[in-house]
Structure formats: C-alpha cells, structure tokens
Amino acid sequence: MTSEDARGEPGGRWSDLDRPPLDAASLRRALVRPGSLWTSLEVVPSTGSTNTDLTAAADALDEGTVLVAEEQNAGRGRLERRWNAPARSGLFFSVLVRPGDAKEGAEPVPVERWGWLPLLAGVATATALSRTAGVDTALKWPNDLLVTVGAEERKTGGILAERAGTGAVVVGIGLNVSLRTDELPVPGAGSLALAGAASTDRDPILRAILRSFAQWYGDWREAGGDPGLSGLQETYAAGCATLGRRVRAELPGGGQIIGEAVAVDGDGRLVLATQDGVQEPVGAGDIVHLKAAGPAPRE
Structure with missing residues (x-):
C-alpha cells in the first residue's frame, strides 16, 4: 500500500484528518531535480527503521536517496535506543550520502571528517525549523534536537549516522511534530506542537529540512569536509545548548x-x-x- 492509498481508509489508522499523509509525488517534484543532491525519494506507510532499510541496500543506492516512513515500529537512536511515535505524528526519514566520492568541484572528504555529518544534520534541521515552523531549536551534543515547552527544554528529535556498504553514510532524522502530551514516549519529551509551532504541516517542514541539508552538505563538501571553512563549526557552536554547561x-x-x-x-x-x-x-x-x-x- 502506498501513502496515497492510505488516504482512502475511512475509520482506519490513516484517517486522522489532523495528520494527513505525505504526498510522495509532490515531494519528488519539488526536491528530485537535475543538479540537486536528492536523486530519489520514497514514502512508505510503515517500516521497522528507515536507517536499517537504507543501510541494508546501500551498495545498490545512489547518493541522495531519501526514504521516509509514515510510521516506524523499530526506530533506532544511538546505542540502539528505541524511537517510537504514532503514525504520521512526526517525520521519520533517512538519507544516503557518499562523502568519499570525488565530485565535480569537490574532492573526496577524508573519513576522519565524516563524524561531522550528524552535527551537520542537526544544524540543517534546526535552521529549517526556525524558518518553517517558527520554533527555536537548540542542539544538544551530539545528536539531539531540543525545543522549549513552557520553561523546560525537551527533546523533540534525534539524529543517527551510520556507515553503510562501501563508502556510504546513512543519516537518519526522527522529529516529533504533532505529538500531544498523552502521546509522548517519556514525560521529558517534546514536540513542535507542544512548543507552539506556527505550523505542524509536515510537507513544508520536510522540504525545508532536505533543502537545508543539501545546502550545508554542499558547502561542507566544497570545503573538503573542513568544518571551519564551511562555517559548520561556528554555526553548530552558536546553536549548541550544551556549551557553557x-x-x-x-x-x-x-x-x-x-x-x-x-x-x-x-x-x-x-x-x-x-x-x-x-x-x-x-x-x-x-x-x-x-x-x-x-x-x-x-x-
């Protein structure tokens, strides 16, 4: 079943009108274009883990592959910590990049600099959320996204980067978007909705995150993975809530x-x-x- 098919299930698990399904065809038209980082994009109704799926198929995939799941039932964070949320309540997706490949205008990035990819994803996500959802998002080193609910900092997202196949890295992002208080996995979690987001429409949020990631990734690649020359190190430090504590x-x-x-x-x-x-x-x-x-x- 595709995400489009899911729209026609009255009374089913996909019928929550406050949480419409993503339109894969529309996302592809907007993001998968000549000259773009993104080469393919698929939305599936449910999977165990988008990171696991891309990692398993990495050697057969091009750089710029994007896999989005409306629901994950075995989502993973660092050290195999679980990440679960109701269907269509958040954004759960992974992208595959090949930073070690030579590209026109960019030399291969040395392996020792690949550790910046999850931090890059954090910067890209935080800047995109500020623009599209009107939510200030802070970064907790190394891979958490924080929002303020009331006067309390709460985790609303996480990032997981994994080496995959030959020369690939899969970067997964999980983001709580419309979760209500009674749906939170733990009391200290948060969501964009609880943080007072101006919009919880996942489509423009996903587009903004992927465009922001592509921009930061391109700048980082052109700088040979140098976090200073690309501006990544300075921008990450400016948004990192961990510093000074x-x-x-x-x-x-x-x-x-x-x-x-x-x-x-x-x-x-x-x-x-x-x-x-x-x-x-x-x-x-x-x-x-x-x-x-x-x-x-x-x-």
Missing part, C-alpha cells in the same frame, strides 16, 4: 568525565574543562550518556 560524560565500563563544555573541536568532539584544569575532548562514539551535572564543589 557543566556536564557528566558517562563512559563505557562505568568511568566518567565531569566538566564545563567549552567547545566543539575540529573533529566534532565536545571539549570539557575539568576541575583539574585539564581540557578533555570526548567523542560521540566514546560515551554512553551525556548528562547535566550539578555545580562544581567549592574549594
């Missing part, structure tokens, strides 16, 4: 590093200034959790 990085095996988050370095690592006067960089792949820490003890 005292946090605790929980490490595998039970260790931890506590300090003030003072920078995101050129490798995309969070730099913590510890009480001992040492600056410790931590990578997203090296931690289990990043949590707020209490005030530093007095001397």
Whole structure:
C-alpha cells in the first residue's frame, strides 16, 4: 500500500484528518531535480527503521536517496535506543550520502571528517525549523534536537549516522511534530506542537529540512569536509545548548568525565574543562550518556 492509498481508509489508522499523509509525488517534484543532491525519494506507510532499510541496500543506492516512513515500529537512536511515535505524528526519514566520492568541484572528504555529518544534520534541521515552523531549536551534543515547552527544554528529535556498504553514510532524522502530551514516549519529551509551532504541516517542514541539508552538505563538501571553512563549526557552536554547561560524560565500563563544555573541536568532539584544569575532548562514539551535572564543589 502506498501513502496515497492510505488516504482512502475511512475509520482506519490513516484517517486522522489532523495528520494527513505525505504526498510522495509532490515531494519528488519539488526536491528530485537535475543538479540537486536528492536523486530519489520514497514514502512508505510503515517500516521497522528507515536507517536499517537504507543501510541494508546501500551498495545498490545512489547518493541522495531519501526514504521516509509514515510510521516506524523499530526506530533506532544511538546505542540502539528505541524511537517510537504514532503514525504520521512526526517525520521519520533517512538519507544516503557518499562523502568519499570525488565530485565535480569537490574532492573526496577524508573519513576522519565524516563524524561531522550528524552535527551537520542537526544544524540543517534546526535552521529549517526556525524558518518553517517558527520554533527555536537548540542542539544538544551530539545528536539531539531540543525545543522549549513552557520553561523546560525537551527533546523533540534525534539524529543517527551510520556507515553503510562501501563508502556510504546513512543519516537518519526522527522529529516529533504533532505529538500531544498523552502521546509522548517519556514525560521529558517534546514536540513542535507542544512548543507552539506556527505550523505542524509536515510537507513544508520536510522540504525545508532536505533543502537545508543539501545546502550545508554542499558547502561542507566544497570545503573538503573542513568544518571551519564551511562555517559548520561556528554555526553548530552558536546553536549548541550544551556549551557553557557543566556536564557528566558517562563512559563505557562505568568511568566518567565531569566538566564545563567549552567547545566543539575540529573533529566534532565536545571539549570539557575539568576541575583539574585539564581540557578533555570526548567523542560521540566514546560515551554512553551525556548528562547535566550539578555545580562544581567549592574549594
């Protein structure tokens, strides 16, 4: 069944008039064009995980493949954490890129810089949401999207980047759009609707995110993946709610590093200034959790 077929199920799971299905044909007309990053776009009614689907087929896919699901029943975050939401209540999609391929006007991006892709996706999503939904979105390092509900910061989205096949990276984005309070997976979660979004129409929001991603990805590729030259590092830092806060990085095996988050370095690592006067960089792949820490003890 296609997403278009789903419109005609009166009384069925797809009949919520407040949550109309996405129009795949319209999205393709708007986004899949000559010279665009996006080469194909498919919308499916339901799948386990769009990241899993693209990762499994990566070697047969072109750069710029987009897969969108109206519902995911096995959505994944970092470290296999689950991401579930009611059908059509959010945007759940993955894109496949090949940053190591040579392109006209752009050299291959060194593998050591590919770790910037989830941060790039965060910047692209946050800037798009500001324009289309009128919602200020902050970035929690390394892969969360935060909105303010009342006076409280809440997670409304997450990003997962995975190496796939030969030379590909699949970047998945999950975003709570119209979830109501009684639908939240956990009390501390949020949605664009709860944050007072001017619009919760998923179609223009998805278009804006993909166009923003394509722009940032193109600039990053032209700069050889250099986050400074492309403006990515500065823009990420400006929107990162983690910087300036005292946090605790929980490490595998039970260790931890506590300090003030003072920078995101050129490798995309969070730099913590510890009480001992040492600056410790931590990578997203090296931690289990990043949590707020209490005030530093007095001397």
